[in-house]
Amino acid sequence: MAQEKAEPAPKPESLRKRKVPEPSKLDDFIKDKEAAILLGKALFWDMQVGSDNVTSCATCHFHAGADNRAKNQVSPGLLIVDENGQATPDFTFQVRKPNGTLQKGDFPFHKLSNINDRNSTVISSVNDVASSQGVTLEKFIAMLLGGAQEQRSVVADPVFNVNGLNTRRVEPRNTPTVINAVFNLRNFWDGRAQDRFNGVNPFGRRDAGAKVWKADKPHDQKQVSIDLNNASLASQAVGPPLSDLEMSAAGRTFPDLGRKLLNRRPLALQRVHREDSVLGSRSLMPQPGISISTYAELIRTAFKPQWWQGSAQISGYSHMERNFSLYFGLAVQLYEATLVSDQTPFDDYAEGKKDALSAQQKRGLELFFGDAKCANCHGGAEFTKATVHHIEKERLEKMIMGDGGKAVYDNGFYNIGVRPTREDIGLGGTDPFGFPLSESKLARDFGDKVFKKVIGVDPNEKPKKNDRIAANGAFKTPTLRNIELTAPYFHNGGQRTLREVVDFYNRGGDFHDQNIADLDPDIERLGLSNEDKDALVAFMKSLTDERVRRRCAPFDHPELFIPNGHLGNENTVYNDGFGRARDALMLLPATGRNGATPLRNFLE
Template identity: 50%
Template sequence: MRKRWRFNTVKPHRQISRFSKAITIAAIVIVAILAGYTVSAQVTSRPLASLKTVTVPEPDNLTEFVSNKLAAIKLGKALFWDMQVGSDGVTACASCHFHAGADNRSKNQIAPGLLQINSDRTANPDTVFNVGGAPNYQLKPEDFPFHQLSNPNDKSTVISDRNDVVSSQGIFNSEFVDVIPGKAEDRVKSIPDPVFNVGGANVRRVEPRNTPTVINSVFNFRNFWDGRAQEIFNGVNEFGLRDPNASIVKATTPSHLEFVKVSLNHSSLASQAVGPPLSSFEMSADGRTFEEIGDKFGTIDKKTHSAGKGKKLPRKLAKKLLPLRPLGKQIVDPQDSALATESRSPQPGLQTATYNQLIAQAFKPEWWKSNRIIRVNPDGSRTFANKPDRSLETKEYTLMEYNFPLFFGLAVQMYESTLISDDTPLDRFLEGDKTALNEKQQSGKLLFEGKAQCTVCHNGAELSVASVSAVQQQRIGIINVPNLKVLFDNGFFNIGVRPTLEDPGVGSNDPFGNPLSETQLALLGTFKQLLGSEPNTTVGSNDLLVIDGGFKTPGLRNVALTAPYFHSGGYLTLRQVVDFYNRRGDFPQGALGDIKLTDDEKDDLVAFLEALTDERVKYEKAPFDHPQLFVPNGHPGDFTSVANDGKGKATDSFLEISAIGKNGGTGSPNFLATQ
């Protein structure tokens, strides 16, 4: 299997040069905090608060692009739920985020350790399925946790250990050929998949990290588990200012175009949104972008499930999607909170006939309206020309097509910014309703804030130190211990879920060869160039950087609905998670403190975590209602045999998610709840 990710090969200070000492280094961070050494205020002094007290982050310059916010939210909801976005005409963004913003499917949801690296930091992907033995396996409750111990309070006796990941099935391995005008399905060529196949028939590929919820994700300073979705959106891809070639086109007059660079802060959700539509694991056949992107504009790493250097959200996708009816395969409830006036129920789709029209309603005309086109020449250069009196050729793009990544990213961000669950029992309790939490939940709250030490990482109204309000004050976390300055990316911690070499997380590189870690960028002197601001502290060669194996601290609202847990998805229940923390993680590099909870205290802590559920999320009430969706749900057969469709792929099973209006429904079962 080809290399799937570019890992950090920079050797700043001892974080890399002394990689073998990662166990000792990582343990210093939280231990030092708990011992009372000088620590950043964001780590220790943010009390719990109602989420209603936090202003929803929004770009300072949003009005330069968006003319109608309600229209942009409508567009974003349509794009997020639309099955036509995927190359197969089936896979939507929502296909992995339809249950409490996450994924409750349990068949064909296993990926082997594809991100594993060697001690010298070269790729060493594990392609062996330890759980079930092969793809298309139906997970069972007894499979969990993947790291099983004879005593959950003692990590010394291991019964079994599996490095597989529970994530989300996406696309079949295939190569993009072309779009078909008027069709939701791309023309693709099936490619034999050496990993995700059963008996030689390709099955849907599964992402290498567990799917996090999109609910409340607007509060994250960076997005994705490894933080690669940048706080600044460049209008093109995930990587913000890291991509020196990212630019869009502006019509200064209807007949004059010019290339411009854009920068929208507080927009990691927009940065995140433009990644999956290009991912050959999530939504796209390989190569659904400019064929002409080559060495001049950057190459495409087809195995990274993210954009490579200069890779652009596909204008091929724009050519397909813009003339189609939004949600053309799906029914919209007549009482949908954002799309009610657009419903054609019982017919599928929206009243507005095309995505062209939705974009025109939402965005300022200088970004989509022109009588000129953008032409990509054989040498890769871009030139402007008058619109010809004929259909555009493959390498000719309207302004709306060319700027499609801007529209897609911002619209999806604006929709996801409405998905805020700020009406949990905890929120009501913190607002003064002392009956909102029962006695057991209040006891759990005291443990959460005290003995269990949860608020070291899960603090503030967002229950996360990876939030905008925490990180924008101090992007590089600082711990001063005697004769040593310990530095780390604020909000990213290695807690010993898996060995560090199985997935370096924020210790990886971006596709341009730069560390994802902002702390390392400060050490290299490229922080301001690549992130747009000055670091909050100097980073020197004598400082200790704790980076590898660090993952973004998630918020915890609705955590009772979003199993399985951690970036590996290897834990099924909240009790298993509490046991994990109680034994200070599973692997010695984890930086967790010793808490020694009793069984009754564990029960109280779980009860508190269950009190973080917003009933609107559970029962899909506005703003968490949605259109109809058909999601791939494994393949007929099992992990030993599947039906071949005659073209090298397994046939699909589908799960129908019914259209729900603003008043909600009965909710859907949690992960493995019916097994």
């Protein structure tokens, strides 16, 4: 990330000093913020959101904001494209088949005979991805009896099945943590969750047709466009509930989901700890649920009436059903905005407590901010530069590339040679409206006016028609806070330990030469000794917040039943009577504000 202009060198900063980003027009929507956070926490953990009444957001984000499951967690290579950018997915499983269990020996996914030499003999290399299982493939038919029943039909899944019985489908990219995600300017590995929220889907101003319904008086309902800044978590949150990989039968809409949930009791299937920091005073323990009879009631408390009071049905849906994506996005964002982990030894150190780090960790810190160049990309209190704080005003930047040429790139997003660029072009992709996800490419190919319209601000760089853009195979730099807890690593989940990650950087990446046209120039041999590597790993462990490890407030949570693959193994599963493999559910008991014993990390 060698910019043209020199920037001040990154230095240790405490996260306690960073303001949590928030939409400036929030008050136009929210009547009672506390109620909105409660609504967001309920929606995030509620199994009723999934078409199967099992899959919640938390199903893939329950462990330090990410996922530690190892069974039925492999995706085969769904995002591969050819040299013209056309999809050429690979449906063969290389590491483990559906319902197989990942083992330590499966990692790393690119095995070399000499870990310090990227040009040494490749022992094995796979395009599979270690990620998270969502739902089985189904088609949505109708919401019956005012939402009391969600009618679906099973669709035979040609990829995710064992002997023709559908297994839960697995995401094509590894699951990042939701903790501290509020600081990211855009979210998702490829940045497609826009910082501007349109109330309807992840695409912000890119979708000119996205509208919500407003009723200043009950009989006066009209469609309006909305545009909230600093709201990429709201944009993100309205993606998974309709995704037929993650949470939904294919074809379900947000008004359908509203119809299902509005008359239901929040968390009706899950028990809530009496000392839950948000929900505790309303716990119905030992019964499941909370003492708020319906989601509709909670929405009326949390949101201003013009967003729900319209009296007319439109195309068969009520005002509240129509606007369900608006409440879902904003409430989940407000809950996730409370998931800030700033109580770490590192933060103590950065605030002047010099003995908060061991001598080895201090050596690691020195390397991290110095010769190992980590902070060039993982800089700032957030341990990533892809944040509101760092790049809101400098979304585009120029750099000298690995091969010496100059390119414009989206600040915070880099190709570091984890996999060949064409296996997943990441930021190089296109949104459903034909605009490049890369803002640099957007500025170059569509010009200033379109950029302003689609992004909401003027471009801070004006790339010319034949300027080079670095976007293919680039991914959002992830935070390193709590990184000790969130293996496996990288967008493909291909590294199991932090030591493996440091070895990767030390040899200058795995696909250095193949990716050179897009590779960041800081990805080069580092010449670290064993002691240096251990010090870097030790330093990264100083970024763990014990409240996250022990699931204390604000990281405490309701009970959750989590699909951990299916009964049987990769050769044998059992029919649930509908053509699906029977689930193996594991119980995650509720915790209260004082937390509980730590969960095991991935494959530990």
